Amino acid sequence: MKLDGNRSFSILALASLLALSLFFSAVLLSVLLYASPREFLSSLLSKEVQFSIQLSLATATIATVACMFFAVPAAYALSRFSFRGKGAIDLLLYLPIGLPPVALGAALLIFFGTPVGKIFSSKFVFEVPGIVLAQFAVISALATKILKATFDSIDEEYEAVARTLGCTRFQAFRRVTLHLARGGLLTTIAISWVRAVGEFGATVMLAGATRMKTETLPIAIYLSLQAADVVKMSVLIIVLAVVSLAALFLIQRFGERWPII
Amino acid sequence: MISVEDLNLRLGNFALVDVNLRVGRGEHLVILGPIGSGKTTLLKCIAGIYTPDSGRIKIDGRDISRLPPEKRNLGYVPQDYKLFPHLNVAENVAFGLKVRGLSDVGERVREVLELVGLPELSSRRVEQLSEGQKQLVAIARALAIKPHVLLLDEPFARLDSVAKARLRGELMRIHEQTGTTMIHVTHDFEAALGLGGRVAVMDGGRLSQELPEVARYLQERLGYIPVDLEGEV
């Protein structure tokens, strides 16, 4: 086939899109149709699934808040200041993004075996705070990078003008930059939260997979596979899909109207 | 009075070299210079956005060289205005007053918008303004804080000839009404002359305020000495 014309290229593009859509629809449909509505509902309302939903929402929210608390100022520093070792820090922050989460979790586990780590290890290893820490480890560097790109795209001259009008550096940041960064901030929150909800690898290494204790939604999928409970697995997949899509949609749809500080 | 004394600043390949400048209270100084001559850089030094390598900047004899921009009380209007897009016109003008925690903000905002001739635009979003209106709002925002000096960077750069003529009129009127000291930098020789202000020239990071030198420079660039200067040379 020769792709010289407009028509054939358009057809190819649309056909690829259709193929992808069909692929994911088929996958989703097979999950949706696996359980009968009655089985689905009773599994959804079971104590264990409800526990997983609540644990996932709570840990992901805490991890995201903690992540933003660090990532916003860190990204600002990376974007606006020049100092020695900045290149090294920039590189260091690629590590948690490039490393598979399971390796990151394993690294955390090793850290908690060191003399320094041992002081805190009983609070985190195989405990709920370990879930939050694992999620934080996976999302914080990514959030910092996205926010840095956001701040980079905002002309520093806005801050300069704000300062001539009487703002300290912090006031200029809060009154101007933060508002101009709104879109990037919301995207970062959404992406971080959704990734935290879906976090498995680092969580299973650090917090383990203990039924009704460290059983987040992805851990519950893992446990239900081990128990060969496919109905429950399909319910969990759908819950995860709905929660993630809803978060992304809500932030896109309503985020523009949220007041910033 | 504002004075710049022996100011030096190196930025990469460019340098401001031994810049000396004196502007009397209420004066309107126009600094003419070609593109890339260091006009914006000089204004940023005065505003406190850049820290010079050496030299002093004084207001009424008080050395402000080490003060951060927020403590200088200078009105800075950048080349592309930089109106805050998340705020409307009145909120932009109120910005500096609110940061100061002043009480009669609304009153002052109305007064300044009146001064620049745009009282009816106060609740307009800034992206819905014409270029000339944006320039005036940026000037109003800077004037609201009653600055010691108003620093204008290329106020005519983005305007067509009609808007330019109007802004010239507005600037002269604002200057007359407020008596604000103004330093106005531009490469637009035609538009800047006849503003009634004193003229200095800048080239390659060096500045001259001496009349004979200014006149010679203008003669070279323009091919004639503008009428406003003729009598003084």
Ligand SMILES: Nc1ncnc2c1ncn2[C@@H]1O[C@H](COP(=O)(O)OP(=O)(O)OP(=O)(O)O)[C@@H](O)[C@H]1O
């Ligand atoms: N941060 C910087 N680092 C290095 N060089 C710079 C920096 N800022 C400006 N320059 C250079 O300094 C020179 C003077 O810049 P400046 O913006 O002050 O010129 P200008 O007279 O305002 O020009 P224009 O009429 O185009 O606005 C230019 O050659 C510019 O490339």
Ligand SMILES: [Mg+2]
């Ligand atoms: Mg300039």
